[in-house]
Amino acid sequence: MSPASKPNKNAKAIQEVVVISGKGGTGKTSVTAALAALGPKKVLADCDVDAADLHLVLAPDNIRTEDFIAGERAFINADACVGCGLCLEHCRYGAVSAQFEIINENCEGCGVCAFVCPEDAAVMLPRHCGVWHIAKTRFGSLVHARLGVAEENSGKLVTTVRQAARKLAEEQGASLILTDGPPGIGCPVIASLGGADLALAVAEPTTSALHDLKRVHDLTKHFDIPLMVIINKSGINEEITKTIGDYCKDNGVEMAGTLPYDNAFTQAQIRALSVVEYDPEGRGRDLLGLWNRIQARLDQDNQ
Amino acid sequence: MRIVIASGKGGTGKTTVVANLATYLKLSGLNVSVADCDVEEPNLHLFLNPRLDIEKTTTVPVPKVDPERCTGDDCGLCAQLCRFKALILMAGEVMVFAELCHGCGLCTLACPEKAIIEDSRIIGVVRSGMVGCMPFTEGELRIGEAMSPPLIEAVKSASPKNEVELIDCPPGTSCPVIKSLDGADFSVLVTEPTPFGLHDLDLAVQTLRQLRIPFGVVINRDGMGNSCVHDYLEREGIALLGTIPHSLEAAQAYSRGQLHVGHVQGFEAHYARLWDNIRQQIGEIHS
Numbered sequence: 001m002s003p004a005s006k007p008n009k010n011a012k013a014i015q016e017v018v019v020i021s022g023k024g025g026t027g028k029t030s031v032t033a034a035l036a037a038l039g040p041k042k043v044l045a046d047c048d049v050d051a052a053d054l055h056l057v058l059a060p061d062n063i064r065t066e067d068f069i070a071g072e073r074a075f076i077n078a079d080a081c082v083g084c085g086l087c088l089e090h091c092r093y094g095a096v097s098a099q100f101e102i103i104n105e106n107c108e109g110c111g112v113c114a115f116v117c118p119e120d121a122a123v124m125l126p127r128h129c130g131v132w133h134i135a136k137t138r139f140g141s142l143v144h145a146r147l148g149v150a151e152e153n154s155g156k157l158v159t160t161v162r163q164a165a166r167k168l169a170e171e172q173g174a175s176l177i178l179t180d181g182p183p184g185i186g187c188p189v190i191a192s193l194g195g196a197d198l199a200l201a202v203a204e205p206t207t208s209a210l211h212d213l214k215r216v217h218d219l220t221k222h223f224d225i226p227l228m229v230i231i232n233k234s235g236i237n238e239e240i241t242k243t244i245g246d247y248c249k250d251n252g253v254e255m256a257g258t259l260p261y262d263n264a265f266t267q268a269q270i271r272a273l274s275v276v277e278y279d280p281e282g283r284g285r286d287l288l289g290l291w292n293r294i295q296a297r298l299d300q301d302n303q
Numbered sequence: 304m305r306i307v308i309a310s311g312k313g314g315t316g317k318t319t320v321v322a323n324l325a326t327y328l329k330l331s332g333l334n335v336s337v338a339d340c341d342v343e344e345p346n347l348h349l350f351l352n353p354r355l356d357i358e359k360t361t362t363v364p365v366p367k368v369d370p371e372r373c374t375g376d377d378c379g380l381c382a383q384l385c386r387f388k389a390l391i392l393m394a395g396e397v398m399v400f401a402e403l404c405h406g407c408g409l410c411t412l413a414c415p416e417k418a419i420i421e422d423s424r425i426i427g428v429v430r431s432g433m434v435g436c437m438p439f440t441e442g443e444l445r446i447g448e449a450m451s452p453p454l455i456e457a458v459k460s461a462s463p464k465n466e467v468e469l470i471d472c473p474p475g476t477s478c479p480v481i482k483s484l485d486g487a488d489f490s491v492l493v494t495e496p497t498p499f500g501l502h503d504l505d506l507a508v509q510t511l512r513q514l515r516i517p518f519g520v521v522i523n524r525d526g527m528g529n530s531c532v533h534d535y536l537e538r539e540g541i542a543l544l545g546t547i548p549h550s551l552e553a554a555q556a557y558s559r560g561q562l563h564v565g566h567v568q569g570f571e572a573h574y575a576r577l578w579d580n581i582r583q584q585i586g587e588i589h590s
Binding site: 053071092110116150152188211212237261270272 | 311312315343344349386387405409446448475476478479495503510527551554555557559
């Protein structure tokens with residue numbers, strides 16, 4: 001048997017690709033939806049739990065819904081409260097009002113108020129922060145979630161979504177988890193990236209997006225996650241398109257491809273279609289080329 | 304008067320609105336200050352080119368355990384109480400995981416041996432300076448740091464009060480957004496006329512209603528998608544403060560880091576109308 005055909009014991013059965021961007025609105029969800037239509041059997045995950053949009057294109061049929069309970073929230077029992085003010089004095093988040101009521105949006109659930117309260121009037125209760133779903137879509141199973149309005153613990157909800165997606169992929173024998181990530185570089189992005197096999201950064205050729213791409217690249221280096229870059233809306237500014245290409249070349253970041261500035265993306269979104277379905281001969285072909293480069297990279301990294 | 308420009312969805316044009324509105328108001332003779340609270344990806348400086356003279360690091364408190372005083376296995380109260388698992392008792396020793404710490408101070412309060420003191424951890428920097436005569440403040444989160452709200456708080460405290468104070472908010476609806484919106488007199492939500500724009504606008508609307516902050520909406524790239532956002536605003540009785548048309552010329556100016564005001568013909572009028580409507584809305588709240 002030749003070495004090439006020998007199954008590699010270290011090869012991963014499931015690889016996870018996370019689409020990120022730094023700057024919002026560069027096209028993460030449109031790209032994720034398009035890639036969802038291509039490639040091998042996969043499980044999809046929407047980790048932009050603050051403002052999840054992937055379901056608007058994938059029209060999921062939810063088959064399971066779970067409450068997301070994470071951490072705690074303080075509650076002050078007015079009947080037991082003697083108004084000593086210790087909770088107000090010790091709370092560092094401005095979550096106790098002058099009338100000794102908890103301001104829910106500000107409460108971090110740390111438990112300081114319950115600890116200092118001499119009357120046991122302040123208590124800690126489980127916190128319902130949102131819901132998450134397992135759904136069927138035309139491109140495979142989707143795990144998606146909805147963080148409650150003005151809620152905490154987005155990072156933990158992201159972790160919950162990713163764990164559910166991995167379990168599904170194992171059960172279904174899917175070889176890929178494709179994740180739509182949140183914008184930024186903070187808590188939910190860090191939670192989306194940890195342990196992923198490849199980060200796919202969608203950038204547009206604007207001064208802002210270039211600035212943000214560099215920070216996202218620093219973040220992926222910090223967590224040692226391989227990175228590929230997609231330039232979206234390239235027609236807006238040819239010069240910055242070239243600058244991003246040069247930046248990638250100089251920093252050893254592989255380009256997955258370039259997509260033009262094209263109204264087809266908006267039109268597809270309006271029809272709740274991926275651009276691969278809406279424009280199979282045009283943008284659909286671009287996306288296929290892009291996916292082939294991503295697949296090649298995944299195969300290469302998995303040897 | 305503190306006005307926070309927010310959105311739900313990223314990339315709808317928050318920074319564009321802040322930069323152009325601030326410039327328009329400055330040209331109109333108002334005393335304006337601006338603050339960029341999108342500390343994960345601060346971009347406002349790219350459009351306003353401020354002279355930044357002051358840079359201060361921002362820290363959050365983290366516990367430091369004195370092994371001489373700590374009784375380890377005999378106690379373990381700190382590890383038991385910490386909701387964030389930032390303190391763990393391992394082999395008779397308390398270990399601190401600084402990245403998980405929310406700086407609440409409970410462990411220091413609770414330790415019966417007074418073995419825990421508060422040290423500090425850098426989470427980012429706050430920079431202050433001027434754009435001409437307009438005060439400018441921004442924050443930049445350290446790469447790898449998860450906790451942005453304390454840095455957002457620091458940006459807001461460093462930004463001087465003024466006749467009009469415009470705040471550029473991060474996207475989303477969770478803790479960093481709530482922190483940026485805290486203390487706002489009015490909020491301007493920026494959206495785009497697409498299904499994604501509408502979906503995330505609705506989340507932002509729910510957030511502002513819950514926080515009881517008065518608000519109105521600006522539609523950016525109007526004409527790009529469909530009428531779903533216009534229909535929604537009418538249905539919900541939400542004020543449309545203004546529209547900024549979909550225009551390749553405007554997108555190109557943006558891509559170069561240029562303002563609409565002064566660079567794209569006819570666009571100044573959109574910001575003039577926006578400001579008139581914001582003033583009218585705020586007037587109605589106060590009357």
